[in-house]
Amino acid sequence: MGESNFDKKGFFFFLKFTALIFVLFFSVKYGPRLADSNLIIATNGGPQKEAQIAGLVALKRYDETKKTYSAPKRLTLGFVGDIMLDRGIKSSVEKYGNSDYIFPFEKVKNYLNSFDILFGNLEGPISDRGTLAGSIYSFRMNPRSAKSLKEAGFGILSVANNHIGDWGRTAMKDTFQNLNNAGIIYSGGGNNKEEAYEVKKITAGDTKIAYLAFSEFGKGYLEAGENTAGIAIISDEKLKSGIEKAKAENDIVIVSFHFGDEYKKEPNAYQKSVAHKAIDYGADLVVGHHPHVVEPIEVYKDKYIAYSLGNFVFDQHFSKETMEGVALKATVENKKITEVSSDKIVINKHYQPELETNSSE
Known part of the structure; x- marks a missing residue:
């Protein structure tokens, strides 16, 4: 059976590049709406990873301490x-x-x-x-x-x-x-x-x-x-x-x-x-x-x-x-x-x- 010409490194580079293009497109098209939404984005990569994503898309984190209630206390x-x-x-x-x-x-x-x-x-x-x-x-x-x-x-x-x-x-x-x-x-x-x-x-x-x-x-x-x-x-x-x-x-x-x-x-x-x-x-x-x-x-x-x-x-x-x-x-x-x-x-x-x-x- 002949040796495979499949280039694993090249393939994974192609996937990463494609994903990056998709994220950039998503950010440009939908980023402003995300910034004004209540969408919660969760990741498993910790604060550093979230910060990286936030640089590409508008990430609005849910902050419990900033909740306000308009109804007065009776x-x-x-x-x-x-x-x-x-x-x-x-x-x-x-x-x-x-x-x-x-x-x-x-x-x-x-x-x-x-x-x-x-x-x-x-x-x-x-x-x-x-x-x-x-x-x-x-x-x-x-x-x-x-x-x-x-x-x-x-x-x-x-x-x-x-x-x-x-x-x-x-x-x-x-x-x-x-x-x-x-x-x-x-x-x-x-x-x-x-x-x-x-x-x-x-x-x-x-x-x-x-x-x-x-x-x-x-x-x-x-x-x-x-x-x-x-x-x-x-x-x-x-x-x-x-x-x-x-x-x-x-x-x-x-x-x-x-x-x-x-x-x-x-x-x-x-x-x-x-x-x-x-x-x-x-x-x-x-x-x-x-x-x-x-x-x-x-x-x-x-x-x-x-x-x-x-x-x-x-x-x-x-x-x-x-x-x-x-x-x-x-x-x-x-x-x-x-x-x-x-x-x-x-x-x-x-x-x-x-x-x-x-x-x-």
């Missing part, structure tokens, strides 16, 4: 009404809830935990100490309830109300400590005046939210002193300075008031005046407590005022209105409140709040 802020875990609620917890204070919140726990931040009014002290102030309408909640409030979803509570001092300042100070131990921020009260009027700040994502709480009631006997535990009392000076300070350092300012007339379905002139001033001074949302019934939601200068959210966990079963409330939802986008809505709450015979659509009664 936050939901939740607000509920008066919370009292003594008296009838305590009896219900012991009888039906195995003495676990999560029992009052079982019907709405998932709903409450859907909010990024949840706020409510704590109507009384959390303590097992103190001296009864004398009123027959006095509340004191089991220290174990603080942990249950946290489990239920509460991140911040107002203590600026007329019942926080029902068992004296010892129980009041216990309340601050018990909430702190449970990881719940309290607003509108403190171990001294500075703390009571302090702006409470929560950062969610890149949005800074400030909370202030004040009470119409308690001046002269519940107001915090320089070195005395107490609450924040409404005054034009404190309201204006507090909101302006909060506004300068935060994106959104929430103001809570414990004000108005019990069992009245409409806000009085004082409520309207104070709430309007809060908006004028820079508040983005005002929520109210104390009447124990729901009062209207008003839009003032494009800001929302919920004059009373009614009861949330309470045992005032003497009327339909006192066994109802609303949960307010404020949607935040691009560091602004863009929408406010509400869900009706009904309190069942075991003093558990339920969403009206899920109510068994």
